[in-house]
Amino acid sequence: MDTNKLLLIVIAILLPPVAVFLKSGMGKDLLINIVLCLLFFIPGLLHALWVVTK
Structure with missing residues (x-):
């Protein structure tokens, strides 16, 4: 596993x-993640992990 990917996974868990x-820049993934994090934290966390690992 890359060190960068591992660092992104840790950041995805915290923020x-x-x-x-950092992974995909400004775009629809960021907007979706912000909305999910505002509604509930866990769906935003899962979405961030999915974006980082895909």
């Missing part, structure tokens, strides 16, 4: 929108 931004 999901930041990890999505």
Whole structure:
């Protein structure tokens, strides 16, 4: 596993929108993740992990 990917996974657990931004930049994934994090934290976390690992 890459060190960068491992670092992104740790960031995704702590701050999901930041990890999505670092992985995919400004876009629909970031917007979806922010909305999910505002509604509930766990769906935002799962979405961030999915974006980082895909």
